[in-house]
């Protein structure tokens with residue numbers, strides 16, 4: 154419905170706008186904060202539309218606190234830094250009743266009083282913010298940051314419905330900084346993740362991450378779509394208003410337009426506070442938002458001041474953490490998943506149970522040893538919980554409930570994805586699929602194959618690899634060498650020039666050093682250094698493939714476990730096929746035997762000594778010519794290139810003369826050494 158404001162004068166508009174803003178603020182407070190709307194959504198929307206129409210006609214009448222101004226700011230380039238005049242400290246933790254009683258004892262001792270009154274509030278699992286109001290108008294919103302410096306998220310907090318742009322009521326302080334937690338409701342979190350999943354976007358791990366990610370958006374329009382809430386729990390700087398009790402602050406915050414923790418309560422002593430903690434724990438899943446504990450604060454503000462704070466945390470407050478929630482269920486199956494790096498992970502599938510507000514039906518069992526430790530079998534009753542409130546885990550088996558029909562788990566000896574061999578090396582917890590063409594690992598393996606230290610193929614990034622694999626263009630890294638330009642042109646954002654370049658880069662990589670190729674194959678535990686050792690020793694991939702495990706283990710720098718891993722890799726028929734494909738494509742798998750002496754002046758010389766030298770012992774003479782690249786066999790043969798003759802030569806001289814090999818005396822020998830700086 155269109156609202157006609159064409160006949161409204163400037164004067165009338167001004168008056169009507171004031172009225173509308175007041176009404177809208179009041180009703181949104183009833184709706185968002187108190188949850189007790191007095192008018193229908195339709196009536197509210199009509200008032201809002203009228204407000205927008207009037208503001209469009211008279212832009213000079215738009216005020217920053219108008220309900221229309223929640224979303225309006227342009228995306229920011231980056232967040233400005235905000236310094237908190239009064240630091241936003243974190244809280245110390247308590248995990249059980251004893252911790253709470255110890256806290257109470259400390260407080261009493263330091264305050265010098267017999268009994269302390271506390272306030273308990275639910276501890277929200279969200280992102281702490283500080284909202285500054287001057288003369289009742291929202292002027293700044295900042296994240297907690299490190300407690301001293303936060304980020305300016307003013308434009309974003311303005312989009313949150315239960316943060317008033319203008320404070321309510323008549324007793325508005327000159328300045329007040331309201332502190333609270335920005336949260337996302339569990340159902341909104343689930344919906345958001347569903348939407349993201351549908352769009353192929355990464356999911357948020359939990360409502361807290363979703364709330365933080367949504368608030369810290371450079372574009373406030375995104376924040377506005379995210380259904381965030383804020384629960385106020387205290388104040389920072391305040392000018393023009395005095396409080397005596399913390400609970401009084403909470404009530405005041407509610408009066409001026411904020412939501413506060415539901416069921417916040419005053420407790421006459423710590424025992425009552427402990428009872429409250431038990432109450433909240435029992436009801437933790439009934440709240441629409443995630444709460445991870447209870448905050449217990451000294452109610453008397455004078456006492457708070459007296460107690461003060463350490464560098465990190467106030468001495469007058471503590472956070473009681475909810476114990477992880479546990480549930481019993483029955484394991485129906487243990488399946489095995491294969492990760493991107495080939496690791497096999499057993500996962501327990503059990504009857505769905507609710508844990509900390511969400512339904513879970515599976516938990517990772519990490520590896521074979523963990524299964525043995527737990528002695529978990531299919532059909533077992535087990536106790537599960539959420540570790541760190543996020544990932545479900547199996548805590549223990551309820552062995553009393555065993556019937557004898559439970560089936561022990563055995564790690565498969567074939568990969569459940571590709572059927573290739575799996576290997577668990579001595580000393581390793583993980584069992585791995587070692588098949589280079591395993592579909593579960595293919596993307597990761599190609600990423601590795603093209604990397605700089607490996608085949609160093611430019612212009613092929615992870616995104617392109619994902620596309621090529623998903624479209625079925627390649628099934629393993631050897632397929633790269635068979636890619637055609639037409640294949641590449643089927644991909645998104647691919648033009649003929651780029652396709653040519655990619656093909657060229659792939660073809661140019663065929664002659665990489667052998668060590669790069671060995672490293673690129675992705676043999677578990679074979680890093681670049683090991684690859685270099687192998688290349689240096691064998692000079693050809695075939696030689697390495699034919700080497701025995703014992704032989705490999707004898708290479709200095711390669712241990713028996715790595716040797717086994719190398720042998721396992723090359724023993725796999727599937728891997729042999731991939732290597733065959735590489736060879737057929739023309740990838741170089743051997744290199745010329747290069748000695749390190751190749752460029753030295755006496756390289757290719759084979760020098761034999763006979764008779765004694767006056768200037769040095771024979772061993773020294775040999776050492777010097779070896780340093781110049783020569784070999785120094787002990788006997789004369791057809792391959793000998795030079796014989797150095799000293800005093801009292803033996804039969805070697807005769808043999809040399811017989812074979813027509815050049816001979817020189819000591820003087821000439823020294824001359825030779827001088828030429829190359831080995832003698833002075």
Ligand SMILES: [Zn+2]
Nearest residue numbers: 568571586591
């Ligand atoms: Zn596999």
